Amino acid sequence: MAEDESPLIKALPPESDYITYLTIVEYNLNPENLPILHKVLQDETLAINIGWDLVHLLVPFLPESEQCLQDIARLGNPREVILKVTESLRLIEYESPDDESLDELSQTLAGALDSRVRAESSTYPNKTASTADGEKRPGSSQMVELPPPLPLAVSQFLALISMLAILHPRIKTKYPSRFLSTTLQAILASFSNSGTHREEMLLAIVKTVKTITGIQRPMLPTRRSSGMMSAVSSVKSRHAADPEGNTDGDVSPEEKATRTKLLQSFVTHVTEEYLLNLPPHAEDVPGMAWCSRIMELQHPERTIDLSNTFAERFQREEQLSRRIDAIGQLVMLAHDLGLTDDALLAAAVAVEKLPQVGDQDEAEPPASAEDVPLSRVGAVLLYTARQTSTILYDMSSKSASSAADDQEFTIFPDHQSLLKHCLSSPAQGTGTLGTEPEALIDAILALGLTCLERDSMGEPASDEQFNDYLQVTALLSSNCPSPNLRGHAHYLATTVLRSQPDDNARRAFIRDTLEHCPFENLKVSAVGWIKGETIEANPPTSMPGHLGRAPDPEARSIFATPFALESLAPYLFPSLHTELITAPVAEAWQIFQLNLSFYLTSLNFLYLLLCAKHLHHNLSIADLWKDNDVAGSFLQPLRDAGQRFGIALDDVGELTDERTPGVVAELTLLDETIERVTRAVRYLNET
Structure with missing residues (x-):
């Protein structure tokens, strides 16, 4: 059918009213008509009148319908379209792979260590593409590597938040936080329901937030070509003005503060959602394996297999290297949004139960910045990522994201407080200590190891505080299902115990563990502690008759x-x-x-x-x-x-x-x- 004969052309207003035309579009919508719809949507008046009603019709035709959705985002009424986009985000139906599928995926990725297998897995059927001039002549084709198509649900997510990146800057109002709050809740709810391709989705989220806020810092390059950098397309076409825009005055400082806090909170919640729901790995790799990578770097003598370290695996295995890329993007975004270490620590030890930005039931927009909480767990994870980077990546100076007056993080009282609030507090609802998500336990223990490497012990306020700290870390070394994390918890508990200068305090804790602890493996550790103390305090040179100087009895x-x-x-x-x-x-x-x-x-x-x-x-x-x-x-x-x-x-x-x-x-x-x-x-x- 010729383009002029298409119903989408012949029925254009004023031949029909907008409601009738919308019905005609719905009835005739198919992949072949999408280019025609794209053409007619360049009419700003048409886009304003029917654009928002087209969103739910076009989403099932993605990725072919992406151009039309971009047209609606650029030219439609932004206040109406944004409501449809957030609604569509919540309605995305993601596939839920069962546990067996996840296990198979995990084993497949683990098997990809073989270079031949990895080379073959990155070779897709479509390897050729025309050169820039598009001419079909000898030598005009070149070999290119095209990623496999994304699942429909993922394509829908990427396209919709790409629309949000266009829509939010178009809305001119004194209270942008009212629209932003609804948007962020919808993005987080949709992201939480997803099961695969989360790195692509996360990268798109970061890029969208940067576009909304006007952050100019370029995206961090990924460590390998993975298709992640093309997650959100950049549209530089004309954007229509907000027909309902408020130009009476600038946004108030209070409103700007609320907007910033919403975005900061959003980043912490996305971090929590991503790291606490990582897909299973074939081997014992808890979260970002911060503990193991720190110990490998600082104490290589304790590493059993130097030929297969965690650091090398995070560089070599794509599933793991993508984790580093994703967290790196989130850390930089948090920095760009002005999220300080002190703010993260304050959120991590907040006592009161605050409403969560990520609740499935949409919350009312906050009245002020103080009404917007950061995610406790997300704050801990982001803070750990910053602190461990100073060791893992040889950053001699303090994190650039920290304020100049940020206090030094020490075992006592800072790490002890985190242990109390993030792992052992009943208010967390995580059940028995040691059963929390492995990524969280790894982060908490990594902060303790970081303190040890910096010799930042601090001073316990009392013997009770000292014993409480040791009890939590010792119980982690007993209860945690991950052998990897149990070992790091044992090292942390042992090192902190040995740091206590009071012999009687150390003896009392060892006795308390042997007498009251119900866990056999922790009692084994206690025997190891007294054995170490005995050997250190009684070297062979202290034998009677030795010619050396007699030790001072006191x-x-x-x-x-x-x-x-x-x-x-x-x-x-x-x-x-x-x-x-x-x-x-x-x-x-x-x-x-x-x-x-x-x-x-x-x-x-x-x-x-x-x-x-x-x-x-x-x-x-x-x-x-x-x-x-x-x-x-x-x-x-x-x-x-x-x-x-x-x-x-x-x-x-x-x-x-x-x-x-x-x-x-x-x-x-x-x-x-x-x-x-x-x-x-x-x-x-x-x-």
Whole structure:
């Protein structure tokens, strides 16, 4: 059909009224007619009268209908169109991949480490495109790499927020925050419902906010070509004026402050939504793995596999490198919006429950900047990104986004306060400590590691505050499902514990952990702490008869005296007869399984005390052995329990169903360890 014969041309007003013409457009709308609609929408009067009603009709035809939507954003009534756009954002239906699909995706991305696989995965079917002159002649084509098409829902999101980038600057009103508040809520609600291509969506969000605010800083380049940079198209065509624009006066300072706070809050909520809902990875990669990357850089001796570090993986694996690109964009946007470190920290420890910008039910526009809260979690994540960058990227100076009078962040009281408010506070509603999102735990622990690297310990206000800090970090080292994060929490707890100059305070915390902690792996850590204290306080050169200078008795550590071990002995080598011998075999077996690692760790520590002859005199090991009946109440019940369980695990025993090669190996290891300790007792008679 010739263009002049198209109903979209023949029915143009004044041939029909606007309502009738809109009906004709709806009835005849198809991909073939979109170029004609694009042409007729250049009429500003037509765009103003029917543009806002076309939005919901054009969205299903994306990406082909993007030009028409841009026409409506440029020339339609911005106040009406913006309402339709925000409504359409909320109505986008994203596909929800099930857990199996996510696992398959995760494994596929992990397998892409092979260079051949990655090369093939980046080769798309369409590899040729015409040169700039468009002539079809030999040599006029060149090889280009085109990304695969985006899902329809993602294309709809990108196109709609691209419209918002045009619409908001067009609206001239004394109270722009009323439109902005509704827009930001709709963007966040839609982004929260998405499941894939979130980096492309996030980049489009950043670009839209910059366009709305007039920020001139160019976008940060991505670390690899990923199609992210083309997420939002730039339109430089003519924009019509706001037909209802208010030109009576400038926007008030109060309104400008509210607008800025809305955008700052929005950035924190987007950060929270992105990092706390990252797709699963095939390996243990919590969030941005800030903790692991800091430890690899600052303590390479603690890295097990130097050939496959987290830092290299975040450079090499596309799924991980895109995380860095995305967070980098958000950090720079927060800086451009004037979001300071002090403001982020204040939000992170806010006590009162404030309404959230990201609530699905649309909230009323705020009356003032004070009514707009930052996201607590998002604030912590952004602050961590800034602080860790000074270590990871060798930024010698303080974050450029910080105000000159920002206070130094220290373990006490700053990090302790974050632990209290962001992880362990019941008001957070996150359940048992350690079950919070891994990205959040990684961020919190990374801030603690950053303080250690800067030697920013601060001073605890009391022993109670010190113990509270250690209890939280120690519990994280026990409860967190991620082995990666458990290790970092243990390092943090151990280092902070050793920083306490008061020997008695350290001993008291170790005793409290051994006596009251219900977690076996944390009691194992406590044995490690007392072992470390004992070795450090009693070097071999302190043996009697050594020619060196005798230590000052008043300067001696409490761990260099018998008192420390004597006070801890009932919990290091507890009486086990009732639990393991007297109790019914099924109940005893359950207790044994829960505490086996602790038993083995205590036995190994006991072996050290027996074999290290220079400890015998200083720490009165012979008296410790006799006074606490270590042989009769701790060692012998373990030996008898091993034999008891061995019989019960036989084919006709009560625990037959529990028998596995692993269980048999554990009992064998216990028996061998007990015998090794028993043989070492003879050293007590040689000193």
